Amino acid sequence: MTEHDLTALRERAENGDTTAVDELVELAVERGDIDELRRLADGGSTDAVDELIQLAGELGDMDELRRLADGGNNDAADQLIELATERDDLDELRRLAGLGNTTAAEQLAELTAE
Template identity: 60%
Template sequence: MTDDDLAELRAQAGQGSQDALDQLVELAAERRDLEELRRFAAQGSTDAVDLLIELASERGDVEELRRLADGGSRTAAEVLAELEEEYGPE
């Protein structure tokens, strides 16, 4: 994807295109761009939250899971509890 393509997707997402937003979220996850995923999550993207949880779980990133759980993500809280049960609290 070129920079122009990315800029066009961002413009479309800014105008309310859910399809463009979904593509941006997927691209951010593929790049493992946590900052961009966090921005999308803060804007209300549940897909971005789910992908952040998935990436954090893969890395064993308890702090990211805790941040998401503290932000109201039940799934993050469940994953965090599972990790703590398996490995003990940090």
């Protein structure tokens, strides 16, 4: 796909063409383009949000997961807790637990009991 084609596809998506949005999400996933997924997610695409969470988790991008979780996305919070647990990141688990996340509190209790 040329840059011109991509620009045209983005214009269609911005004008409400859901097929264009779906194509952009698919292309972004294929390219591993977290910035494009973020832009589409911020524009309201739930598919882009789901793919963004998955890609951020695969890349270990805690900042992106934190941004989504802090915005109220429970799936991102769960992925962030999983990643923080794998990394023994007690500070992140404490932060999430302090915000009222019971799963983070449980993981924190488990890790500190070991």
